[in-house]
Amino acid sequence: MSGIVVDRSLAAELVKDLTASGATSTPIIAPFTGEVLYDLPTSTSGDVADAAAAARVAQLAWLQLGFTERRRILLKAHDRLLADRERLLDVLQTETGKTRGQAFEEVFQGGNATRYAALSARKVLATRHRRGGIPLVFSTRVSYKAKGVIGVITPWNYPLSLALMDIVPALATGNAVVQKADNQGALTILATRRAFIDAGVPAALWAVVAGDGNDIGNAVVDAGDYVCFTGSTATGTRVAQRAAARLVGASLELGGKNPMIVLGDVKPAQAAANAVYSCFSSMGQLCVSIERIYVEKSVADEFTKAFVARVASLVPGAALDYTTDIGSLTNVAQLERVTAHVSDAVAKGATVLTGGKPRPDLGPYFYEPTVLTNVTSEMSCFAGETFGPVVAITVVDSVDDAVAIANATEYGLNASIFSGSRSRARRIADRINAGSVNINEGYRASFSSIDAPMGGMKKSGLGRRNGREGMLRFVDSRTVAESTGLMTLPRTGAEFAKLSGVMELLLKSLKAIRRR
16 A cells, blocks of 8 residues: 555655645544645744735735636636646545545535636626615616635535635635635645646635644634635634624634434335435535434335445455545544444444454554444433444434434534425425425535535534525625615705605505505
8 A cells, every 4th residue: 555655756756736835744644544744844934924914915816806707717726726626636645545436526516616607706796786775766786896815714524625615716706815724635735726827827826834733723713805705613613703803704613423313114125225325425524414313114124224224335445546434533543533423332232233443554543434223312422423433323203203303403504304205305404403404315406506605504614605695604795775866855943844655655555556
């Protein structure tokens, strides 16, 4: 496996694009092998300030280009992204431990987000007339103004797609970006950014910094006119507080403990085959991954048997091709967390149906996909997010029980319903307290729907990415209303006395004809 490393000359070339003047660096470890991939230079808070200042200058020129030219450049970046696919997949795999297929999903999603933002920005931000306060007397329109510099803080688990889902809409709407990359995902982000720079995006318009979250992350929040954060609920709460202290808006995609409900009218083997990917893609290191399954009693035995067999048949390994089904956890902290959750569950009475052990023979951070039953509230994995390849199956007596248990969490990011009747599943979906609900899929149906908003309820987040909603967060709306001169509004007591009756009649007439 020693050959599964990033070309060091490529890494050395890409890290030159990082805004970093610090005297120190951080060794980045390859999950597949435990070897050092490269040394990542450390940014300073001064670097963030300098990057933000340069981005503000670049943003003014970028905004003046207009929608047509920005669209041309971003669509060219889309093509460069796909043309550079194989190199991006290599970098992404060696930095995160994903399989080739799961890395490809990131590139696909990145291209999807880029195309959508490039082609939608003009329409979403078009100036539109609104109804004036008094018809014919006032003419009103609403336009949008780019906020300026957007601070983006991205995690290590989906460095390419999660970055582009925030950054490209920000660029398409006329903004600049200062991005803090997680150290473990920095090379992927820099390789992705290179495609955009080669397509014509000014280098200063999208700056990338890296370093300690308490230092560099805070500096990015302090520099932005709006902040996008993806990560844990605990850190996201602090980001929101820091942004709010400056009266700056923020969108936060945070943790989840995502449920799947399997109804008694499914074909158990087919449902199980589809459900497995929802739990173990990227080794469960995905905010919308399924961690708990509630299956109706009538199909529980058959579903569970098929699910466990499918999990046990998954092919693990480190390979820069499509020969494996599951890869590695990304770092030692993830391995320790998964191991601790499983050990705690077993010690307190849970049953392991398959998996449950590290696989050091495959690589330092490999862990078997694990299926548990008899998970109870005393166990860490019951309500706490594992963020790894562990799922608990629970048998329920009814749909009502499943919905109640699915909603009994402080999180509300994603959920899934498997049913033989899509109309029945839609009715149940309306009862689920989550920002996205997938029917006969785990997460990919909603995650790939770039035209629809994505985000969480409760402690799973604030605001939305994707769709119109994801673009409008990067602009301020502005209302311009003007008097047409058709009528002079009352200004004195005598004028009010004369016109108040007419104005009251107007209100009644508008109501009568149902004009809003």
